[in-house]
Structure formats: C-alpha cells, structure tokens
Amino acid sequence: MDKIIVSNLSKAFGQTGVLHDVSFTVKDGEFLSILGPSGCGKTTILRILIGLESADSGRIVKDGKDITNVSPAMRKMGIVFQNYALFENMTVLRNVEYALRKSASTKDSYDRDSAKRKAEEMLALVGLSEHINKKPRQLSGGQQQRVAIARTLALNPDVILFDEPMSALDVDTRLSLRVELKELQKKFGNTMIYITHDQEEAFAMSDRIMVMDAGVIHQLDTPHNIIDHPADDYVKRFVIRNINIKINSLIQFARAAEVTEEKR
Numbered sequence: 001m002d003k004i005i006v007s008n009l010s011k012a013f014g015q016t017g018v019l020h021d022v023s024f025t026v027k028d029g030e031f032l033s034i035l036g037p038s039g040c041g042k043t044t045i046l047r048i049l050i051g052l053e054s055a056d057s058g059r060i061v062k063d064g065k066d067i068t069n070v071s072p073a074m075r076k077m078g079i080v081f082q083n084y085a086l087f088e089n090m091t092v093l094r095n096v097e098y099a100l101r102k103s104a105s106t107k108d109s110y111d112r113d114s115a116k117r118k119a120e121e122m123l124a125l126v127g128l129s130e131h132i133n134k135k136p137r138q139l140s141g142g143q144q145q146r147v148a149i150a151r152t153l154a155l156n157p158d159v160i161l162f163d164e165p166m167s168a169l170d171v172d173t174r175l176s177l178r179v180e181l182k183e184l185q186k187k188f189g190n191t192m193i194y195i196t197h198d199q200e201e202a203f204a205m206s207d208r209i210m211v212m213d214a215g216v217i218h219q220l221d222t223p224h225n226i227i228d229h230p231a232d233d234y235v236k237r238f239v240i241r242n243i244n245i246k247i248n249s250l251i252q253f254a255r256a257a258e259v260t261e262e263k264r
Contacts, residue, residue, distance in 0.1 A: 002025045002026070002028070003063065003158075004025065004026040004061070004191070005025050005061040006025070006049075006059075007023050007060075007061075008058045009023070009057070009059075010055060011053070011055050018044050019045065020215045021058075021216075022045065022215070023217075024210060026159075026191060029189055030192075030207040031182070031192045031206050032192070032210060033195075033201075034194070034196070034210045035196055035210065035212065036213055040212045040215065042195045043164075046079070049077065049159075050075060051070065051075055055068070062076075073103070074104075075159075077161060078153075079152065080148050080162045080163070082163055082164045083168075085148065086148060086151075088135065088136050089135075090135070090136075091132065091133050092133070092134055092139070093116070093120065093123065096147070096154050101115050122150040125184070126149055126180065126184075127146065127180075131143060140173070142170075149165075149181070149184070153184065153190075159190065161192075161194075162195060163195050166178075178204055199238075208221060209222075209223055211231075211238070218232055226240075
C-alpha cells in the first residue's frame with residue numbers, strides 16, 4: 001500500500017532549477033533512502049514533504065489525502081536533522097518534554113506529569129535513561145542524535161524524515177545507530193525516508209533506494225536490483241563504483257590488520 005504519492009514535483013530557487021518533474025511513491029512501513037551527491041535536490045524533497053518549503057508545481061498525497069498545501073503541523077510527519085536541533089539550555093529530558101507540550105499534534109494530550117513519563121519512556125528506548133538530567137553539550141554526537149530521535153518518536157509521527165543524520169558521526173557510532181533505527185522502525189511501524197550521500201549506508205538500511213542527480217531520479221528500486229540491474233551509466237558510476245571502492249578498502253584494511261597481528 002502506498003503511504004505517500006509524489007507527482008510531478010518541480011522547484012527552482014531564482015533561476016536555478018532544483019527539482020524537475022519528480023514523481024515517486026513511498027510504501028507504508030518501508031525504509032526508503034534518497035541517495036545522491038550534494039546539491040542533487042534530495043534535501044529539497046524532504047523539506048517539501050514536511051511542508052518547510054513549497055513546490056512550484058506538483059502534488060503530494062499521503063494516506064489518500066492531498067497534503068500539498070497542508071501546514072507542517074497537520075501532516076503527521078517528524079524530522080531528524082543532521083545538527084540535532086536540540087535546546088542547549090534544556091536537559092535531555094526537558095528537550096523531549098518540551099516537544100510534547102508544545103507540538104500542535106500532541107500538546108492537548110499531555111500535562112506536565114504525563115509528558116515527563118512519556119519522555120522518560122522514549123529516552124529509555126534509545127538507551128539514555130542515565131543521561132536525562134544532562135545538557136546536550138555534555139553528550140557525545142551519537143547521544144545527541146539519539147535524543148533527537150527520541151523526541152521525534154515521542155510525537156508519534158507515522159512518517160519520519162531523516163536529513164543526513166549520521167554524516168557528522170564516527171564510524172562506530174554510525175554502525176550502532178543504523179541497527180537501532182531499524183529496530184525502532186520494527187517496533188513502531190513508522191515509514192522512514194532517509195537522506196544520504198553515502199552509498200554503503202543506503203544499501204545497509206533500505207528496503208528501496210531512490211538514486212538522484214541534478215534534480216531527477218535515475219533509479220528507484222531495491223538494493224539488490226540496483227546492483228544487478230543499474231538503470232544507466234550514472235547509477236553504475238555513482239553507486240556501483242563507489243560501493244566497490246569501499247568494499248576493496250575494507251578488504252585491504254582487514255588484510256593489513258591481519259599482517260600486523262601475525263607480526264606480533
């Protein structure tokens with residue numbers, strides 16, 4: 001079943017075209033990655049989906065309803081940004097509580113006590129119970145991103161958008177967060193749309209991948225089909241070649257580690 005249907009989306013900033021007649025669907029409960037280099041239009045799609053930008057033309061349908069001109073608060077979508085967007089003067093717990101008490105979609109459902117209980121529950125899910133009284137600056141980057149994820153999940157959106165949420169994190173943290181995100185998706189059943197320029201990340205996490213460049217879609221398919229049947233030379237070059245480079249680098253690193261260990 002289609003959760004979101006995007007039809008003929010176009011957007012320009014001044015004289016610069018960013019999206020050119022883009023159409024795609026997102027299935028209910030799937031993890032869709034939008035993969036492409038910087039400036040390809042992927043973040044613009046995200047901002048239009050949640051209502052932070054308006055398209056010049058095109059239509060967005062969610063759950064059978066046209067939301068093209070609906071306010072962000074009424075779209076039942078959440079977003080996790082790369083820079084976390086946490087309030088530095090608030091504790092971890094207060095960051096999540098504040099979202100529950102102030103968001104248009106939840107403010108009528110929570111008083112102070114119930115918001116606190118809900119915030120504690122969500123922070124426990126992402127493994128931050130022992131850090132609830134700390135300020136964001138006292139946390140690592142990965143922990144701050146977990147706070148941002150807990151805050152978004154607390155608002156109970158049925159679609160969560162991620163704007164390159166792991167690009168500033170170290171490798172080990174990214175790997176652990178990938179696993180956690182997939183587990184959270186299974187638990188809550190959210191549809192997730194994930195923006196990234198990292199091929200390995202997209203292929204490790206996604207049910208389907210939308211490969212973009214210069215405001216157009218080159219291929220939208222499963223990771224397996226993209227590897228076996230790339231749609232054009234761009235997909236071969238940007239996706240397949242870069243994945244092979246990363247795999248070869250990992251193999252070389254592993255072999256070097258083995259040689260070092262043998263010498264010891």
